[in-house]
Amino acid sequence: MLLRVLGSAAGGGSPQWNCGCPVCVAVRSRAGLARTQSSVAVSADRRRWFLINASPDLRAQFEAFPGLHPHDDRTTPLEAVLLTDAELDHTLGLLLLREARALRLYATPAVRKTLSDGSGILRTLERYCPVEWRAVIPGTCLALADGLSCRAFDVPTTKRDRFGAGADHGRVVGYRLTDERSGGTLVYLPAVQALTAAVRGEIEGCACLLIDGTCWHDDELVRLGLAGRTAREMGHLPIDGPDGSLAQLPSLGVRRTVFVHMNNTNPVLLEDAPERRTVEESGMEVAMDGLEVQV
Numbered sequence: 001m002l003l004r005v006l007g008s009a010a011g012g013g014s015p016q017w018n019c020g021c022p023v024c025v026a027v028r029s030r031a032g033l034a035r036t037q038s039s040v041a042v043s044a045d046r047r048r049w050f051l052i053n054a055s056p057d058l059r060a061q062f063e064a065f066p067g068l069h070p071h072d073d074r075t076t077p078l079e080a081v082l083l084t085d086a087e088l089d090h091t092l093g094l095l096l097l098r099e100a101r102a103l104r105l106y107a108t109p110a111v112r113k114t115l116s117d118g119s120g121i122l123r124t125l126e127r128y129c130p131v132e133w134r135a136v137i138p139g140t141c142l143a144l145a146d147g148l149s150c151r152a153f154d155v156p157t158t159k160r161d162r163f164g165a166g167a168d169h170g171r172v173v174g175y176r177l178t179d180e181r182s183g184g185t186l187v188y189l190p191a192v193q194a195l196t197a198a199v200r201g202e203i204e205g206c207a208c209l210l211i212d213g214t215c216w217h218d219d220e221l222v223r224l225g226l227a228g229r230t231a232r233e234m235g236h237l238p239i240d241g242p243d244g245s246l247a248q249l250p251s252l253g254v255r256r257t258v259f260v261h262m263n264n265t266n267p268v269l270l271e272d273a274p275e276r277r278t279v280e281e282s283g284m285e286v287a288m289d290g291l292e293v294q295v
Contacts, residue, residue, distance in 0.1 A: 001042065001043070001044050001147075001148060001177065001178075001179035001182070001184055001186065001294065001295050002042070002043050002044075002046060002292060002293070002294050003040055003041070003042045003177075003186060003188075003208075003210070003292065003293045003294075003295075004040060004041045004042075004065055004067065004290070004291075004292050005040050005210070005258075005260065005287045005288070005289060005290065005291040005292070005293075006036070006039040006040055006041055006051075006055070006057075006058075006061035006062075006064075006065065006289065007035065007036035007037045007038050007039045007055050007057055007061055007289055008035045008036075008038065008260050008261070008262065008286075008287040008288055008289050008291070009035035009036060009037055009038060009261070009262055009263075009264065009269075010037070010038060010089065010214050010261045010262060010263040010264070011037060011038075011087065011088070011089030012037070012089070012263075012264055013034070013035060013036050013037050013057065013264065014027055014032075014034060014035040014262065014264040014269055015027045015028050015034065015264055016264040019226075019264055019265070021224055021226065021264065021265050022267075023264060023265055023266065023267055023269055023270060024264050024265075026270055027264075027269065027270075031270060031272075032269050032270040032271065033269075033271075033288055033289075035262070035269070035288065035289050036055065036057035036060060036061055036289055037055035037056060037057045037089045038053060038055060038089065038090065038190050038260060038261040039051065039052065039053045039054065039055040039057075039058065039061060039090070039093070040052050040053070040188060040210070040260075041065065041067070041068060042148070042177055042188075043067070043077075043148070044145060044146070044147040044148035044179055044180075044181070045145070045146075045147065046067065047077060048077060048079045048145050049067060049068055049077045049078055049079060050079055050080050050081075050082060050144055050145075050148070051078060051080070051081045051082070052081075052082045052083075052084065052175060052188055053081075053082075053083060053084055053090035053091070053093075053190070054081050054083075054090065054091060054092070054093030054094045054096070054097065055089055055090065055092070055093045056088075056089065056092040056093055056096075057093070058093035058096045058097070059096055061289070064289070064290065065290075074099075074101070076100075078097075078100075079104065079144070079145060080103075080104035080105065080106060080134075080144070081094065081097070081103065081104070081105050081106065082106040082107075082136070082150070082175065083105070083106065083107040083108075083111050083136075084155075084172060084173055084174065084175070084188070084190060084191065085111060085171060085172045085173070085191060086107075086110075086111045086114035086115050086118065086119065086163070086171075087191075088119065090190075091115060091119070091121050092121070094115075094121055094122075094125050095121060095124060095125060097125075097129075098125055098128035098129055099128070099129070100129045101129065101130075102129060102130040102131070102132060103125070103129055103130070103131050103132070104131075104132045104134060105122075105131055105132065105133050105134065106134045106136050106142070107133065107134075107135075107136055108135070108136045108137070108138070108152070108170030108171075108173060109135060109170060110169065110170035110171050111136075111170065111171070112133060112135075114161075114163045114171075117163070118162070118163025119163055136152045136170075136173065137152070138152045138153050138154040138169070138170060138173055139151065139152075139153065139154075140152075147179060147180045147181045148177065148178070148179060148180065149177070149178050149180060150175050150176065150177045150178070151175070151176045151178075152173040152174070152175055152176075153173060153174050153175075153176065153198070153199070153202040154169060154170060154172075154173055154198070155172040155173055155174050155189070155191065155192050155193070155199060156172075156193065156194070156196060156199075157171060157172045157191070157193045157235045158193065158233075158235070159172075159193065159233075159234060159235030172191055172192075172235070174187060174188060174189035174190075174192065174199070174202065175187070175188045175189075176202055176206065179295060182295070184207050184295030185205075185206045185207055185208075185295065186206055186207055186208040186209070186210065186293065186295050187202060187203050187206045187208070187209045187210070187211075188210050188260075189203070189209065189210065189211045189212060190210070190211075190212055190260055190261040191212050191214075191235055191236060191261065192211065192212045192236070192237050193232055193235045193236065193237060194232075194237060195237065195245070195248050195249075200252060203249075203252050203254060204252045204253055204254075205252075205253050205254070206254055206255075207254075207255045207256065207295040208254070208255065208256040208257075208258065208293050208295050209249070209252075209254045209256070209257045209258070210258045210259075210260045210287065210293070211245060211249070211257065211258070211259060211260065212236050212237060212245070212259075212260070212261050213239055213245075213259025213260060213261060213262045213266065213268065213286065213287075214231055214234075214236035214238075214261055214262065214263045214266065215231035215236060215238045215239070215263055215265070215266055216238060216239050216240050216266050216267055216268060216275050217231070217238055217240055217241070218230045218231045218232055218238040218240075218241060218244075219231075220238070220263070220265055220266070221234075221263075221265060224265055226265065236261075239259065239266075239268070239275075239279070240275070240278075245259075246278070246279065246282060246284070249284070250282070250283075256285070256293070257283075257284040257285065258284070258285045258286070258287050258291070258293070259279065259284065259285065259286050259287060260287045262286065262287075268286050269286070
C-alpha cells in the first residue's frame with residue numbers, strides 16, 4: 001500500500017493568504033516550504049487511487065502527482081473519495097470533480113447530511129455529475145479494492161457544528177487502512193481532539209500513523225491574537241504539553257508517526273525551528289506535500 005500526501009497544511013494552507021504571523025512571513029521569504037491544504041491519496045496497486053478528503057487545492061495537487069493524471073478520453077485513476085468530516089477545507093474540492101462521469105463518495109450519514117442540508121456542497125455537485133454515496137459506518141470494514149480495505153472509527157469532538165447536522169456520532173472519523181496482501185496498516189487521523197481509549201485502540205500497533213498536527217501550543221492562536229479559542233476547543237489536540245500528542249504517542253507502539261494538517265501558525269513548519277527539532281529528536285516527522293509512505 002502506498003500513501004501520497006497531497007496536502008499537508010490545515011485549512012488556508014501555508015502561508016495563509018490573509019495572515020502575517022511569523023511563520024507565514026518566513027514561508028513567504030522562502031525560509032520554509034509552502035504547503036497546500038490537507039488531503040492524501042492511497043493505493044494498493046499504484047493504478048487505482050482513493051482520495052481521502054478533497055481540499056480546495058485539489059487541482060494543483062493532482063497536477064503535482066503523475067499517479068493521478070488522466071488517461072485518454074478523460075478516464076482517470078481516481079476510484080473514489082473518502083471523507084473524514086464535512087469541513088470546507090476537506091470538501092470544497094468535491095466541486096472541482098464535477099466534470100467526472102460519476103463519483104463514488106464514502107461518508108458517514110452525519111457527514112452526508114451536512115453536505116446536503118448544511119453547506120449544500122453535495123446538492124450542488126449532484127447537479128453536475130451522478131454521485132454514488134457509500135455509507136461509512138464506524139467499526140465496519142469496507143473493501144475498497146482488491147487488496148485494500150479500511151475501517152472508519154469515530155473521533156469524538158466538541159467542536160462547534162456550524163451547520164447544525166444534529167448528530168455527534170460520525171461527525172468526525174479517522175481511517176485505519178489495511179493492505180490485505182502484506183498485512184501493513186496505516187491510520188489517517190487529520191483531526192483529533194483527544195486520544196481517548198477507543199481512539200488509542202485504533203492507533204495501537206499500526207505501521208504508520210498520520211495524525212493531527214494543527215497547533216504546537218494549545219493556546220497558539222490566542223497568544224498570536226488570531227482567535228479566542230484554544231486548539232482543543234477547535235477540535236485539535238496540540239503537539240506540545242504534558243498531555244499533548246508528542247507526550248502520549250510513544251506508548252502506542254506505532255512504527256512511524258507523521259504529523260499532518262499543520263496550521264499556518266505552527267512553528268514546526270519551519271525546518272530550523274526548535275519545535276521541529278523537538279519533533280524529529282522524538283523520532284517523529286512533519287509531513288510535506290509530496291511525501292510518500294509505503295507499508
